[in-house]
Amino acid sequence: MSAPILVAEGITRRFGQLAAVADVSFAVAERTVTSLIGPNGAGKSTIFNLLTGYVPLTGGRIAFRGTRIDGLATHRIARLGVARAFQIARPFRGLSVRDNVKVGALYGRDGPRDVAAATERGLRLAGLEAVAERPAAELTIGQLRRMEVARAIAARPDLLLADEPLAGLNPTESDEVLASLRGLVGEGMTVLLVEHDMPAVMKVSDRVLVLDAGRLIADGRPEDVTRDPRVIEAYLGAEAP
Amino acid sequence: MSARALMSVALGAAAVGGLAWLGTVLSPFHLRVGLSIFLSAGMAIGWYILGGFARYYSFGHTVFVGVGAFAAALTLQTWRFDGWVLQVATGVGAAMAASAVLAAVIALPILRLRGHYFTIAMLAVALVCAEAASAFPVFRGSIGLTLPDVAPPSVRPERFFYWMSLGAVTLAVAVAALIARARLGYGLFAIREDEDAAQMLGVPTTRCKVLAFLASGTITGLMGALYALNLGYITTDSVFRGALSLDMIVNSLVGGMGSLFGPLVGAVVMTLLTKVMLGDFLEYHLAITGLIVVAIVFLAPDGLLGLAEKAWRRVRGGNAGGGADPR
Numbered sequence A: 001m002s003a004p005i006l007v008a009e010g011i012t013r014r015f016g017q018l019a020a021v022a023d024v025s026f027a028v029a030e031r032t033v034t035s036l037i038g039p040n041g042a043g044k045s046t047i048f049n050l051l052t053g054y055v056p057l058t059g060g061r062i063a064f065r066g067t068r069i070d071g072l073a074t075h076r077i078a079r080l081g082v083a084r085a086f087q088i089a090r091p092f093r094g095l096s097v098r099d100n101v102k103v104g105a106l107y108g109r110d111g112p113r114d115v116a117a118a119t120e121r122g123l124r125l126a127g128l129e130a131v132a133e134r135p136a137a138e139l140t141i142g143q144l145r146r147m148e149v150a151r152a153i154a155a156r157p158d159l160l161l162a163d164e165p166l167a168g169l170n171p172t173e174s175d176e177v178l179a180s181l182r183g184l185v186g187e188g189m190t191v192l193l194v195e196h197d198m199p200a201v202m203k204v205s206d207r208v209l210v211l212d213a214g215r216l217i218a219d220g221r222p223e224d225v226t227r228d229p230r231v232i233e234a235y236l237g238a239e240a241p
Numbered sequence B: 001m002s003a004r005a006l007m008s009v010a011l012g013a014a015a016v017g018g019l020a021w022l023g024t025v026l027s028p029f030h031l032r033v034g035l036s037i038f039l040s041a042g043m044a045i046g047w048y049i050l051g052g053f054a055r056y057y058s059f060g061h062t063v064f065v066g067v068g069a070f071a072a073a074l075t076l077q078t079w080r081f082d083g084w085v086l087q088v089a090t091g092v093g094a095a096m097a098a099s100a101v102l103a104a105v106i107a108l109p110i111l112r113l114r115g116h117y118f119t120i121a122m123l124a125v126a127l128v129c130a131e132a133a134s135a136f137p138v139f140r141g142s143i144g145l146t147l148p149d150v151a152p153p154s155v156r157p158e159r160f161f162y163w164m165s166l167g168a169v170t171l172a173v174a175v176a177a178l179i180a181r182a183r184l185g186y187g188l189f190a191i192r193e194d195e196d197a198a199q200m201l202g203v204p205t206t207r208c209k210v211l212a213f214l215a216s217g218t219i220t221g222l223m224g225a226l227y228a229l230n231l232g233y234i235t236t237d238s239v240f241r242g243a244l245s246l247d248m249i250v251n252s253l254v255g256g257m258g259s260l261f262g263p264l265v266g267a268v269v270m271t272l273l274t275k276v277m278l279g280d281f282l283e284y285h286l287a288i289t290g291l292i293v294v295a296i297v298f299l300a301p302d303g304l305l306g307l308a309e310k311a312w313r314r315v316r317g318g319n320a321g322g323g324a325d326p327r
């Protein structure tokens, strides 16, 4: 395996009494798809908020390519090559789909170079060419999700943080997005994926991290993780009434 | 340059050429109307670079008119040149430099504030600067300052200032249009739509706002210098005027905040309405402006251009889904 692109050491985030993320450590290997799974409220999105600098850590440290990034402003982290597709889409409603994606390309890792090409590629990989001229406000939920992915891809990140990119997509669309992500990993990108669709996670991931109530309870290959009794219990426990 | 951009530039150049030619035939009264429109359009465009692109509403933009006017007056009193080119260049240059410096000094503390806090902070800045212009004897704001008559003897002053302010508006529109097409423009639009999401996509939001504020203040200061040169005599009260700040905002709202045409259309309509048609009721200017704002907010939230766009879509039979920009 290649060197880790991202290392989180003992990262912690408290909201008052609640430890949304409690002393979590993991490393993400370059050119892999690593999935972060866990029941609702486990702290997955909070980990993305910590990695992107949107929410400050209350403990621990984060290194990207060997450099500390915790404490940096969110736009600096983005410029280093970390892009994020939000769980709840945050479109620029008044802009066209193409312009939304173009913002990603203009301010991503490579800055203003090859913006048009990066924009078109993002649109194509997310299957949004047909609606490129429409204002984002007119998109369906599924299209908005894909636009999140397109905007992040256009930034040409080294590390893509995708928060439930498949939610609300039909199986065909899901497969397309997964294939795009796999393709990008083939080209050198690394993906950290949060996803509830377990068959998809099992199919696409090189490695799976399991979070429960803010703690990391498993970390390994997909097939091993699904057999882990603690994981089974966390999921059953969460689903019991 | 794309074909569309080339087309816009050609149309813009033709419009400016036409207006410049009109300057040779219009009566002095109409030249003064044109001059008023250009000055208020230029200020509105200046305001729009931050207020429209990023929706950071400054309620105190008259501070740049005032600082520009005072900088022009004070430098032209200190250094007396012969010839209108040198005089105008000195006055305008001093105004732009002073506005840029002021913008740079207040930008960082004030643009860390978001939305409404920025709006209120600009109001405070304008009040403080107006007080300073009156309170410190060097500025002579309460007695007033006289500016030299810069129009060359061979040209009527109305005509001279008509052309000067047309040139300034052209510059303002060109700068604003370039910003809108540049990376900076996209950053500002992203800030307008969702500042946190913009930042997470890598937009250096503070830097974008500071740059826009610098451009905005400098252009408004330029208009302030021409405003002062045309008046010939200024006091604190005539150039640091809340009504000027209000006009810049109202012109953009009336025309529509969807594009640069908004503040232009708004300046034309509002100047004709308040200064020409209702010119005998100048003391009611603020009341009339207030009524128009209320009417716009309720009847045409996307401004006159938004209204026209809706009507156009209806005529063409498409469904009028409102503007592309529900803000």
Ligand SMILES: Nc1ncnc2c1ncn2[C@@H]1O[C@H](COP(=O)(O)OP(=O)(O)OP(=O)(O)O)[C@@H](O)[C@H]1O
Binding pocket: A015, A018, A020, A038, A039, A040, A041, A042, A043, A044, A045, A046, A047, A087
């Ligand atoms: N800004 C915040 N303030 C207070 N509590 C928060 C905040 N953000 C998250 N939390 C809490 O932290 C916990 C983890 O939330 P998080 O959104 O990270 O979960 P998640 O694993 O992404 O869940 P889901 O699968 O539903 O998206 C939840 O209990 C949530 O209420």
Ligand SMILES: [Mg+2]
Binding pocket: A044, A045, A046, A087, A163
């Ligand atoms: Mg979540």
